[in-house]
Amino acid sequence: MHKLLLILSLMIFHVAGAQNKPLDAIAIQRIKQNVLQTAKTTSTISSDFIQEKEMSILNDKIITSGKFYFKKERSLRWEYLHPFSYVITLRGDLISVNDEGVVKSFNTQSNKVFSEVNRIIIGSVNGTLLDDDSFIALYSQNKDYYIVSLTPLSATLKENLEKIVLFFDKTDHTVDQLEMFESTGDFTRITFIKKQLNQPIPDEVFILR
Amino acid sequence: MKYLFFGSLLGIVLLTGCQSLKPPHLSPASTGISAPSFPLDTSSLLPSPLVSPAFEKALFKATMDIRDHHLTGLVFVKKMPDSGCRMVFSNEFGMTYFDVETDNHHFQVNYCFAPLDKKMLWKILKTDFRLLLESGEDQVPDDWFVQDSTNFLACKSRQGTIIRWNVYDPTETILMEVRGKSSFTDLARITYAGYQNGFPSRIKLVNPIIKLEISLSLISFN
Numbered sequence: 230m231h232k233l234l235l236i237l238s239l240m241i242f243h244v245a246g247a248q249n250k251p252l253d254a255i256a257i258q259r260i261k262q263n264v265l266q267t268a269k270t271t272s273t274i275s276s277d278f279i280q281e282k283e284m285s286i287l288n289d290k291i292i293t294s295g296k297f298y299f300k301k302e303r304s305l306r307w308e309y310l311h312p313f314s315y316v317i318t319l320r321g322d323l324i325s326v327n328d329e330g331v332v333k334s335f336n337t338q339s340n341k342v343f344s345e346v347n348r349i350i351i352g353s354v355n356g357t358l359l360d361d362d363s364f365i366a367l368y369s370q371n372k373d374y375y376i377v378s379l380t381p382l383s384a385t386l387k388e389n390l391e392k393i394v395l396f397f398d399k400t401d402h403t404v405d406q407l408e409m410f411e412s413t414g415d416f417t418r419i420t421f422i423k424k425q426l427n428q429p430i431p432d433e434v435f436i437l438r
Numbered sequence: 439m440k441y442l443f444f445g446s447l448l449g450i451v452l453l454t455g456c457q458s459l460k461p462p463h464l465s466p467a468s469t470g471i472s473a474p475s476f477p478l479d480t481s482s483l484l485p486s487p488l489v490s491p492a493f494e495k496a497l498f499k500a501t502m503d504i505r506d507h508h509l510t511g512l513v514f515v516k517k518m519p520d521s522g523c524r525m526v527f528s529n530e531f532g533m534t535y536f537d538v539e540t541d542n543h544h545f546q547v548n549y550c551f552a553p554l555d556k557k558m559l560w561k562i563l564k565t566d567f568r569l570l571l572e573s574g575e576d577q578v579p580d581d582w583f584v585q586d587s588t589n590f591l592a593c594k595s596r597q598g599t600i601i602r603w604n605v606y607d608p609t610e611t612i613l614m615e616v617r618g619k620s621s622f623t624d625l626a627r628i629t630y631a632g633y634q635n636g637f638p639s640r641i642k643l644v645n646p647i648i649k650l651e652i653s654l655s656l657i658s659f660n
Contacts, residue, residue: 282532286516286524291497307530313499313657317510317530326510328499328655335508346531388552389533409532413549417532 249369249376257368260375260397264356267402274299274354274403276424283416297421299354304435305347318435319347325437332437345386353395353407354421364393374406375399388412401426459617459625461592461605464583483591483606487613487630487637488515488523489573496637496659500527502535503651507553509535513654515571523571524548542572543598559648565600565624566645569616572597590614612636623647632656 252260275298282291293313298306305319316327324347325334337347352358359366363386364379374396381387389412396406403424409417484490500513511529518524522541528534537548545564583592585605592605597618605615612633619625625647632639634656641654 280532282528284514284526286518286526287495287514291512291514309530313655315499315530326501328501328510333501333508346529346533350531385552411532411534413534413537415528415532415534419531 249371252368252370252375256370260368260377260402261359263402264359264397268356271355271403271426272301273427273430274424275428275430276421279420279422281418281420283418285414297354298430298434299351300430300432300435301355303351304432305351306435307350316437318437319351320435327437334437349393350407353393353404356397356402356404358393358395370399373399375402459601459603459619460594461583461585461603461615461617463586464592465586467582467584467591483604483611484613485573485602485604486570486616488571489517490636493517493637494660497657498641498654499657500655501651501653502527503649504559505649511535512657521573525567525571538567538571540568540571562624562645562648563650565618565620566626566643566650568597568600569602569618569626570628570641570643612638 275296277294278297279292279294282293284291293309294311295307295309297308298304303319303321307317309315314329318325319337322337323334324337325332349358352361358364358379359377361379363382365382367378367380369376369378377395377397379393379395381390381392391410391412394408394410395404396408397403398405403421403426405421405424407419407421409419411417487493488496495514495516498513498515500511502509509527509529511527514526514528516524518539518541520541522539524537524539526534526537534549534551536550536554539546539548545568547560550560581594583594584590585592589608590605591608592603595602595604599620600618601620602616602618604613605617606612607614610633613630615630616628617626624645626643626645628641628643630638630641637656637659639656641656643652643654644650
């Protein structure tokens, strides 16, 4: 039985290895440096996004899409355009949502999971999550991406999140794709497309009235 | 100190006791007062649009306010093969807040994220969600009433330990409101509005006792 398990494990490792190759310590250090350097020199990011959620109870995915804006240090605008219109912004500790013209604002303290997810999204997009002590990072690569798998250490976050996998573009060292694996078995993939770095974004973009 | 505690408790009980379960301005339908189309084939009236035979699944934009906490995201409701119903609420970035399921007799929480995972809270939410998601096949309406102000039809029934009032618009044979409770803490009122193709585009669930308000805006259904 043990032998069978070992053979199966090796087979799985071999298949996984064929897709994503692990990186040595020097390569990891180089990637970290490049990503953090990009984060340091990036003051704004704007892009389109496609979000796919796979739920264990669904045969098909829930697909949403829209626009994403980030401005240093902690301004974020997440705007759904399809299949519904909905805007959510974060400025410091203030979360605002615009749901078909109705604006509601609240403090992140009233939604700790949201604030944690925001920290993860911002940290993923600007790469600072690689330096975050609350995750264990595993590095690998394939033809197109450096892949970093982050497993949370905090018990609270672990209850929600099994791991986050970030796909960094090999040329500009920014995140092209983010995958969140929940402890429920559900899975979310966010793909950033048409990314623009360091283009001016007015502060008003992050203020909902 | 002891008197203050019991005083507060009594205050809460009295205050919550004032929350009326019965819809206002009702007259017995048998008196025939302004009942537009009564007697009606009440077998065509469903206790919830989410249990209609044609319903398979629906996706809603959702907000949930509970005391000082505000959650936003998407709610997905799906009819299960055993004719039960499953509801998942997740935030905008896809992470699940809670996942509940009922087969009309047994309600279970498949998953709940830590800050909401409180036993007392779920005792209350269980009734609220059963009113929303269950067909209540075993319920037999006790009596039918006409609401004087609207001409809507109302019936009182029992769904297990829950006392339930359904309010229908008889001209459209659609459910407008559900009120129910099994104890003084879980009184809930669900309103259905903006029907399109026989399905409500807005559903609101309010529990005034625990200051809970869930608003659902339909994105898609089939």
